[in-house]
Amino acid sequence: MTVVRYKVLSLLIALVVGPATNARTWMLHADKGSLKATIDRAAPGDTIVISGTVLEGTVVVAKPLVLLGGHEAVIDGGAEGDVLDVTADDVTVRGIHIRNPRHSDLDDLAGIKVRSCRGVVIMGNTFHRCFFAMHLSGVRDAVVAGNTVIGDPDDLDHMANGIHLWKCSNATIQNNAIRHHRDGIYFEFVTDSRIVHNTAVHNQRYGLHFMFSHRDVYEDNHFEDNGAGVAVMYSKVITMRRNTFRANRGASAYGLLLKEINDGRIEGNRFTDNTTGIMVDGCNRVRVENNMFGLNGWALRLFANAFACTLTGNVFSGNTFDVSTNGSLEHNTLVGNYWDRYTGYDLDRDGHGDVPHRPLGFFTLLVERMPYAMVFSRSLFVSLLDRAERLIPSLSPGSMKDDEPLMRPPNKIACGGRAGWSTLVPIGLHASCARWHRDPTCHG
DSSP, X not given: OHHHHHHHHHHHHHHHHOSOOSOOEEEEETTTSOHHHHHHHOOTTOEEEEESEEEOSOEEEOSOOEEEEOTTOEEEOTTSSOSEEEXXXXXXXXXXXXXXXXXXXXXXXXXXXXXXXBOOEEESOEEESOSEEEEEXXXXXXXXXXXXXXXXXXXXXXXXXXXXXXXXXXXXXXXXXXXXXXXXXEEESOBSOEEESOEEESOSSEEEEEESOOSOEEESOEEESOSSEEEEEEEEEEEEEXXXXXXXXXXXXXXEEEEEEEEEEEESOEEESOSEEEEEESOEEEEEXXXXXXXXXXXXXXXXXXXXXXXESOEEESOSEEEEOSSOOTTOEEESOEETXXXXXXXXXXXXXXXXXXXXXXXXXXXXXXXXXXXGTTOHHHHHHHHHHHHSOSSXXXXXXXXXXXXXXXXXXXXOSSTTOOOEEEOOSSGGGOOEEEOTTOOO
């Protein structure tokens, strides 16, 4: 059995460090040696296989090394500072349970802190009740993949962010699961990076929060039951595809908040059971295409300071309000969407309604100006006023109409390619009778 374990471990090391070199492998058991001393003795490019629980305070890694988790590998910071402090290029930390950095409101202390280097790989680790789980600053070409990050649900007021990047470039954040932190993933001044296949749930503030971060791609992520959803601010050239935004509820909660975004693409996402699906505030040239909006309070709140935004190919079904605005929307395009409230006809059978659909009703505009009017939402009088406004528009902006509404939802929309996803297709004609089923064409 010992020989088999040794061969398996040797194979894992080979996978991590690549082809055979002159690099040495150090086998460290925490009861019989010191990690700090082993790092001091190791040469650049060496691998240290750790077993047992390391209790040595902050461990500094200032040379290119591979730290690989062996049997029950734990590095415990003892609440003294950071657990691992990485300052060298090409460091890999893999398969280790990392816990117990010091919590501080003055210092950004983390399970793994990475500073001013490149090529760091943080993969397959578990972070438990860390202040910051991972804190990267001034880092290029980092890979953060396959980690499990669990904060403290009983002390969220004293938790920082799960994965935090500041002034980084060309990072890959992939297949991580983050919960019970302040923000699940936080980007600031991060460029040319990818966030893919991550799950952020039950975080106190945002599942994802990024500012001043340009040319980044966010695909196939799942954001659910976070305090305020996802916030995207002061950034340009962003792409968000096939993400799920679900059950982000509260007076100031959104599935997705877009604040002063230029040149963005929001494609193939699912927004379900949020207080607000998307809030668009001060954005220019944002294209919202082929998304599913189902069972939200407000599906889309498009503020009047948005310019040259396009909404097309989306499905709106089962929402209390499909679209809301706080003014005139003369410079935006709304065309070719499916609306479950549309009552028009298609005499030429081209798949598009022959009369425009006006998603803004009298009551929608009234609630935008007087939120307390919501108490009348189920009254017959309000329903009559809404119907009158759609027949003879007097308050809604003239441009806020879909001249080519779809008669049927697209066959395949918001279909994610990951386990646990399914496409939701509305089969009711109105919000009061909307039901959902799994699309058999989706193999997510």
